[in-house]
Amino acid sequence: MKLTENINNFFSTIGGLTNFTIRFFIEVFRPPYEISEIRKHMDELGVKTFSIVSITGFIIGLVIGMQTQPVLARFGAEMFLPGMIALSVIRELGPVLTALIFAGRVGSGIGAELGSMRVTEQIDAMEVSAVDPFRFLVVTRVVATTLMLPLLTIYVDFIAILGGYVAVIITQNMTFSYYIQLVLDAIRFSDIIPGVSKTFVFGFVVGIVGSYLGFNAKKGTEGVGKASTTSVVISSLLILLIDAVLVRLTLIIFPD
Amino acid sequence: MIKVENLYKRFGNHVVLNGVNFSVPEGTTTVVLGRSGIGKSVLLKCIVRLIEPDEGKIFINGIDVSELSIRELNELRKDIGFLFQSAALYDSMTVKENLEFPLIRHTELSEEEIDLRVKEMLRLVGLSEAIDKMPSELSGGMKKRIGLARSLILHPKIMLYDEPTTGLDPVTSKEIAKLIIQMQEKFKMTNIVVTHDMVVALSTADRILLLENGKFIFDGTPEELIKSEIEIAQKFLSTTLD
Numbered sequence: 001m002k003l004t005e006n007i008n009n010f011f012s013t014i015g016g017l018t019n020f021t022i023r024f025f026i027e028v029f030r031p032p033y034e035i036s037e038i039r040k041h042m043d044e045l046g047v048k049t050f051s052i053v054s055i056t057g058f059i060i061g062l063v064i065g066m067q068t069q070p071v072l073a074r075f076g077a078e079m080f081l082p083g084m085i086a087l088s089v090i091r092e093l094g095p096v097l098t099a100l101i102f103a104g105r106v107g108s109g110i111g112a113e114l115g116s117m118r119v120t121e122q123i124d125a126m127e128v129s130a131v132d133p134f135r136f137l138v139v140t141r142v143v144a145t146t147l148m149l150p151l152l153t154i155y156v157d158f159i160a161i162l163g164g165y166v167a168v169i170i171t172q173n174m175t176f177s178y179y180i181q182l183v184l185d186a187i188r189f190s191d192i193i194p195g196v197s198k199t200f201v202f203g204f205v206v207g208i209v210g211s212y213l214g215f216n217a218k219k220g221t222e223g224v225g226k227a228s229t230t231s232v233v234i235s236s237l238l239i240l241l242i243d244a245v246l247v248r249l250t251l252i253i254f255p256d
Numbered sequence: 257m258i259k260v261e262n263l264y265k266r267f268g269n270h271v272v273l274n275g276v277n278f279s280v281p282e283g284t285t286t287v288v289l290g291r292s293g294i295g296k297s298v299l300l301k302c303i304v305r306l307i308e309p310d311e312g313k314i315f316i317n318g319i320d321v322s323e324l325s326i327r328e329l330n331e332l333r334k335d336i337g338f339l340f341q342s343a344a345l346y347d348s349m350t351v352k353e354n355l356e357f358p359l360i361r362h363t364e365l366s367e368e369e370i371d372l373r374v375k376e377m378l379r380l381v382g383l384s385e386a387i388d389k390m391p392s393e394l395s396g397g398m399k400k401r402i403g404l405a406r407s408l409i410l411h412p413k414i415m416l417y418d419e420p421t422t423g424l425d426p427v428t429s430k431e432i433a434k435l436i437i438q439m440q441e442k443f444k445m446t447n448i449v450v451t452h453d454m455v456v457a458l459s460t461a462d463r464i465l466l467l468e469n470g471k472f473i474f475d476g477t478p479e480e481l482i483k484s485e486i487e488i489a490q491k492f493l494s495t496t497l498d
């Protein structure tokens with residue numbers, strides 16, 4: 001039956017992913033490190049996502065500002081608008097939306113890249129030339145996504161707060177320096193740390209899921225396409241699930 | 257020297273190799289002929305352990321390949337060149353980077369020495385001008401030749417060719433066959449050439465094996481193949497007349 005087949009598939013994917021993750025942690029700390037390859041991937045990831053996350057970041061800030069403003073105005077609390085924007089962005093929207101965009105752009109790219117390397121026997125060729133393809137292709141990419149997503153998220157947070165200022169000046173007179181002052185007054189260390197730390201996890205998820213599906217792609221161009229789209233679906237789902245768990249965890253660790 | 261004993265491999269219910277036995281003496285070339293989909297690539301991949309056989313043993317220079325640890329296997333693999341059917345060039349790297357890849361990782365050569373070795377190999381395969389090209393800019397025949405250069409760059413003692421001429425025109429095919437002979441003369445390797453191209457088979461082989469239904473149904477010299485009565489052998493030979 002179709003359904004049991006799907007369920008089987010789901011569990012074998014989870015099992016495979018778990019093995020892949022364990023293998024990653026065994027290999028990542030073992031020299032020689034492919035530093036130049038990691039840097040190359042980080043550069044590519046940055047170039048690939050920079051414009052899209054900039055635009056998205058700005059719009060998130062703007063929209064959150066415009067949506068929140070009338071609500072606060074209702075309670076005569078418009079002075080809290082900059083803080084609200086900053087908190088929404090830093091605690092939740094910046095990390096999660098950047099991660100989802102990252103999954104769409106980068107996860108699909110890694111799935112397709114490694115998938116086509118698998119299908120065209122490039123991974124086999126690497127293996128017979130006595131270079132471990134897992135170390136050279138997977139570990140470098142996963143390290144790159146894990147380090148890159150937090151950087152992008154911090155950048156998006158800034159851009160979104162900038163976008164929020166535009167929303168503020170639509171309805172109020174407020175200087176930029178006063179806006180920043182209010183933002184800084186509102187945020188605490190316990191807002192920034194969990195927001196940024198979880199993006200390491202999200203970046204890792206995008207890298208490992210894309211790599212796993214690409215690395216194990218089935219023969220044919222169909223296999224490559226499937227590796228690419230499935231990695232977006234699975235990594236996005238995992239990001240949202242893990243986010244829910246981490247939010248709960250954060251509230252336990254940093255009770256307000 | 258390569259020795260294969262009682263090799264079995266199946267995928268699901270599909271039996272591909274059904275008890276394969278042969279050996280290739282050092283410094284000689286054995287050609288494996290066989291129709292498409294009969295299991296020639298699977299056989300080559302078993303030899304380098306890209307595919308694990310279900311049963312049987314493979315000895316390379318007297319060492320049982322299946323007993324090797326990953327590290328030992330990788331040491332052995334450095335002495336084996338493998339030309340893939342699809343050439344399998346790394347498509348995110350230039351030709352130069354493709355050729356440097358094994359050198360950087362497996363030798364202590366300096367940058368200049370690596371550079372020299374790369375240029376020497378490219379000259380041998382007649383593609384010096386392609387050094388800075390990406391694989392996507394190369395024709396099928398050029399890819400095969402670059403693939404050949406890459407698999408020979410560590411000067412392996414054993415060379416496995418998977419259909420070195422498939423998809424190429426007869427003139428280029430002949431050039432590749434010539435190249436295989438030339439490399440053999442230069443590096444004195446032990447070769448297995450998988451092909452269904454009779455020109456390559458007859459011009460390179462010391463010995464020819466014919467794979468059919470999971471087993472070798474012919475084993476002999478090119479001259480013996482020409483004289484043989486086996487129907488498929490005759491069919492293969494008749495292609496040279498076309």
Ligand SMILES: Nc1ncnc2c1ncn2[C@@H]1O[C@H](COP(=O)(O)OP(=O)(O)OP(=O)(O)O)[C@@H](O)[C@H]1O
Pocket residue numbers: 267272290291292293294295296297298299341419
């Ligand atoms: N990884 C695999 N999984 C399942 N079946 C496979 C796998 N690899 C090969 N096969 C099957 O084994 C058979 C032999 O394949 P192989 O690639 O060795 O053929 P071949 O003799 O090299 O053919 P060609 O001349 O077309 O390259 C084919 O039927 C193929 O479908």
Ligand SMILES: [Mg+2]
Pocket residue numbers: 296297298341418419
């Ligand atoms: Mg084949």
